[in-house]
Amino acid sequence: MKPEVKSAARSAERKTPLRVLARSGYVASGLIHLIIGGIALALAWGGRGEADQAGALTALASAPLGFAALWVVAGLLWALAAYHGVHGVALRIEQRPKRWARRSAEWGQAALFLVMGVLAAAVAVGARPDPDSSAREASRGLLTVPGGPVLLGLIGAGVAIGGVSWIVMGVRRSFRKRVALPPGLFGRVVAGIGVLGFVMKGVALTAVGVLLVEAAVQRDPQAAGGFDAAIESLRGLPFGGALVAVMGTGFVAYGVFCVFRARYAKL
Numbered sequence: 001m002k003p004e005v006k007s008a009a010r011s012a013e014r015k016t017p018l019r020v021l022a023r024s025g026y027v028a029s030g031l032i033h034l035i036i037g038g039i040a041l042a043l044a045w046g047g048r049g050e051a052d053q054a055g056a057l058t059a060l061a062s063a064p065l066g067f068a069a070l071w072v073v074a075g076l077l078w079a080l081a082a083y084h085g086v087h088g089v090a091l092r093i094e095q096r097p098k099r100w101a102r103r104s105a106e107w108g109q110a111a112l113f114l115v116m117g118v119l120a121a122a123v124a125v126g127a128r129p130d131p132d133s134s135a136r137e138a139s140r141g142l143l144t145v146p147g148g149p150v151l152l153g154l155i156g157a158g159v160a161i162g163g164v165s166w167i168v169m170g171v172r173r174s175f176r177k178r179v180a181l182p183p184g185l186f187g188r189v190v191a192g193i194g195v196l197g198f199v200m201k202g203v204a205l206t207a208v209g210v211l212l213v214e215a216a217v218q219r220d221p222q223a224a225g226g227f228d229a230a231i232e233s234l235r236g237l238p239f240g241g242a243l244v245a246v247m248g249t250g251f252v253a254y255g256v257f258c259v260f261r262a263r264y265a266k267l
Helices: 003-013 016-044 053-061 066-090 096-124 131-143 148-172 174-178 185-218 227-235 240-264
Strands: none
Touching (some): 016 066, 016 096, 016 240, 053 066, 131 148, 131 227, 148 174, 185 227, 227 240
8 A cells, every 4th residue: 555545544544523523423323223222122022113223213313303313423424434444544553464454344344334324314315224125135136146045155154253253352352452441440331331232232243144044044035134133033032022132232232332432432
């Protein structure tokens, strides 16, 4: 990568407005996860709703000035995506393999927040995306081509592995490398909230991956789905309501951690 590109990225990374917007982006992400967690808790006790990002954004749209709030959320998520993209270029890591591994991680986060922002903007203009239906349609398309079931299975396995990595980050508390938590009881409490949030989000991602693998093995696109389908699958298990309640609590915890991350993230 050209030195002038890195220099420009490092200069942009140090700009206060971008850092402020990036921290605000973590608050926006936290808000979405808080709503997802609230919907999941409602589902655990017999309520209705879609426990995924689209469902959370649709719920936000129904609030007073909800559509204006969606545009603010979209803008902040895009700012956070921009920060991660710039940070990936500006990294100061001497070892080439480690540097590119970190760049890939940063750019992956940038892509994730970019998509979340696009989804928020889509809901703001009146769209009603359905991630479960999209997953099933994509799975149906893959299952009709040669090697499609294998590819779908590999995608599902990749999602599940990603979920396991979130669980590991939570259990090992490796996320603490990205935040400068204060010492003492308060810092330990925030870290504990992060552990619960990372583990439960990892469990949800793993469940989504399992659904995709199941769709590939059974060659049945109806078995695929997103977070909402994963929640519904958990509800069908023994003590399913309690499991969904734990999952919802975990998403609420992750949302709260994102709000604290906005304050303590190492940017």
